[in-house]
Amino acid sequence: KAGVTQTPRYLIKTRGQQVTLSCSPISGHRSVSWYQQTPGQGLQFLFEYFSETQRNKGNFPGRFSGRQFSNSRSEMNVSTLELGDSALYLCASSLDPGRTSGANVLTFGAGSRLTVL
Amino acid sequence: GQQVMQIPQYQHVQEGEDFTTYCNSSTTLSNIQWYKQRPGGHPVFLIQLVKSGEVKKQKRLTFQFGEAKKNSSLHITATQTTDVGTYFCFNSGGSNYKLTFGKGTLLTVNP
Numbered sequence: 001k002a003g004v005t006q007t008p009r010y011l012i013k014t015r016g017q018q019v020t021l022s023c024s025p026i027s028g029h030r031s032v033s034w035y036q037q038t039p040g041q042g043l044q045f046l047f048e049y050f051s052e053t054q055r056n057k058g059n060f061p062g063r064f065s066g067r068q069f070s071n072s073r074s075e076m077n078v079s080t081l082e083l084g085d086s087a088l089y090l091c092a093s094s095l096d097p098g099r100t101s102g103a104n105v106l107t108f109g110a111g112s113r114l115t116v117l
Numbered sequence: 118g119q120q121v122m123q124i125p126q127y128q129h130v131q132e133g134e135d136f137t138t139y140c141n142s143s144t145t146l147s148n149i150q151w152y153k154q155r156p157g158g159h160p161v162f163l164i165q166l167v168k169s170g171e172v173k174k175q176k177r178l179t180f181q182f183g184e185a186k187k188n189s190s191l192h193i194t195a196t197q198t199t200d201v202g203t204y205f206c207f208n209s210g211g212s213n214y215k216l217t218f219g220k221g222t223l224l225t226v227n228p
Contacts, residue, residue: 033216035216035218041220042205042218042219042220043160043218043220043221044218045217045218048216056216090159090160097209097216104148104150104209105150106150106152106160106162107162108159108160108161110158111159
């Protein structure tokens with residue numbers, strides 16, 4: 001079956017602009033979670049959506065937002081970009097990460113690498 | 118919030134040497150997962166531990182979950198160059214959960 005698809009793979013923006021990233025989960029997976037990966041900070045949790053509802057949110061400013069559609073596809077948006085937003089943004093899908101079972105295993109996409117100039 | 122600390126941050130070994138990374142939490146974990154990310158790649162699931170004191174093996178990899186479910190370790194015996202990458206521990210599940218990754222251990226192997 002198809003894996004997790006993230007688009008675009010690479011993008012360059014300038015400070016102050018906004019960006020929208022897309023994530024298509026594995027068919028049947030209702031949960032999509034987003035992570036920011038930078039060399040110094042590892043993988044930091046942004047938010048998680050399940051059945052179109054944001055269930056959990058990490059410690060990121062309000063410039064970071066997301067949503068999930070009825071087909072489970074998810075988008076995240078970063079407004080008023082800052083240099084520090086340069087990172088690899090990873091999304092992961094699962095059946096339900098809130099359960100302690102195989103249903104909580106995350107499958108990651110290849111990521112969207114954002115460079116802010 | 119729940120914190121998952123992982124050590125060491127970096128580890129360089131000669132091929133054939135053993136390697137261990139540790140994951141520690143101040144609170145009891147409902148489960149612990151381990152992921153591997155190859156350079157330039159994305160994290161890939163390795164294993165999940167759920168039970169207190171659980172030990173699982175995958176070929177040269179041994180995973181342990183502490184008796185108190187507050188720590189976990191990944192041990193690689195006789196490392197190979199294919200083991201290069203960053204190993205992350207991860208916690209999910211439980212009420213009001215946060216999806217928390219450790220910062221990872223970058224393993225490099227000198228052939």
